[in-house]
Amino acid sequence: MTSKLRVVKFNSEIFTMFGIETVNEYMDRFWAYLKTNSFRNTFFAALGSVFLLVFIAYLSLDYYTRHGSGAPVPALKGMSVDKAISTLSDQGFGYQIDSVYVPDQPPGTIVEQDPDAGTMVKQNRVIYLTMVTRLAPNVTLPDLSDQNYMEAAATLANYGLKIGDTSTRTDIANHILEVRFAGQVIKPGTKLPKGSRLDLVIGNGIGASEVEIPDFTNQDLDAVKFAIKNGGLRVGTITYQGTITDSSNVVVVSQSPAKTDSTSKTSFGTPINLTVSQAKKTDAPGN
Template sequence: MAFAILFFLLILVFSVLRIYTRHGEMHTVPDLSGMTLNEAKEHLKERKLIAYVFDSVYSDEFARGTIVEQHPRHGFKVKQNRKIFLTMNAMNPGKVAMPDLVQLTIRQAEARLQTYGLKLGMISYEPDISINLVLQQKFKNRAINPGDTVIKGSVIDLVLGKGLSNEYSYAPDLTGLTLNEATLRAAESYLRIGGIVYDPEITDEEKETARVYRQKPEHNNGGQMPLGSSVDIWLTNNLEKIPSVEIDSVDSYAPQDSIY
């Protein structure tokens, strides 16, 4: 009888030790990026870890409803039953109130658009006493008022003033710039981007990184351009097509009174 009790106690002690040892067992956090929540839960369950949705964002770079970030990161060693905090890509983009850009400079307007998660689109000019200040803000070719609801990531077009006097400018050097950078550089010379031609092999996803390798008119042709004129650009991702760039200061292209 005493032997049976001793045997039972030994089994109980070893069982408790086994449970305690497993409780401190370490598991490697898997890479959950790009997975749905259900997929992540299954992967974590196999490792005795717990999925916990901590935040959500919206990004065009990830599929909707998938994981964009996790903490701890994959590869970390953690104890079982540890919560893995997940940031999900929202199923629908968030909405923001349209900011008031009127009477801002192009640089100020672009910075404010970025703050609200919006993108700068096309720039056009109209005669006005103000020069290079925002006169109108448009969404899908229609005026949009401050406070109107718009989806994050939307493209906002701007109308700027080009003054009332007979002034002219010169085409700046846009070589090596992205479309967004070229748009801002042209605006600093009181000009706008006209035709946009991408290399045929460039996909929609690659357009943001494409750079200007040709422009018309060229920056060094010496021709005068009325304020608000357009510059056509050609863009590529083939660096061999992009000439070496000689950066000139923006002041070189400041508008001047016409001699005509």
């Protein structure tokens, strides 16, 4: 009770300080002021000032952005990059160019644009262009040796490579025997430009045919391996005699099967087992 009396006394002192005896008298004076012409004039003047400022800001923004004005973006797809740049420059547009590789599209051709053709934009607007790159990215040739033609075609397509000419060669299997690029045999892992055309040599799956058994004795091991693969045979087990200190001077000292008076032919795909030793190709076996 004492606290309330103190608050009332404090409030009374404040009103007394401003010449107001009671709260009711203060409220009466406040409502009376709201009804005066002075208040109404001040209120409407302030409200009008706010609307005027908003209207001026709107007009200024509309003028600054030039709302409703502009020019249509020209159609640039299919143009050469030089012609597209010239067209944009003549019409007062800026440009920014990115590149992408697209097979079967001439290098330097515009394939995408942003904004689209016909879009109304302001002068000096930057138009983003995508052109076909002049250099194809490299891809790695996958291993196709265990794949047939259909499997190899799907694999090459996934790598962005294409099939050129195909030929067959007598072989016990019908898988890919060789991959050629520009007339040269290439191996898995070779880097090629994306979109390159590769020629394939495919086995015909005929295993009953026979070939002559060559005599590989006293010949260089690397040359023998090459001759075996290209002769429709397979390299079998290689047995090393003695210590090999120089791998470039390894020769064949015996083979199985070997050509004899009674056996001169064998079936395609037959493995040839080799025994090799450290020697020069001119050395005679056993020397």
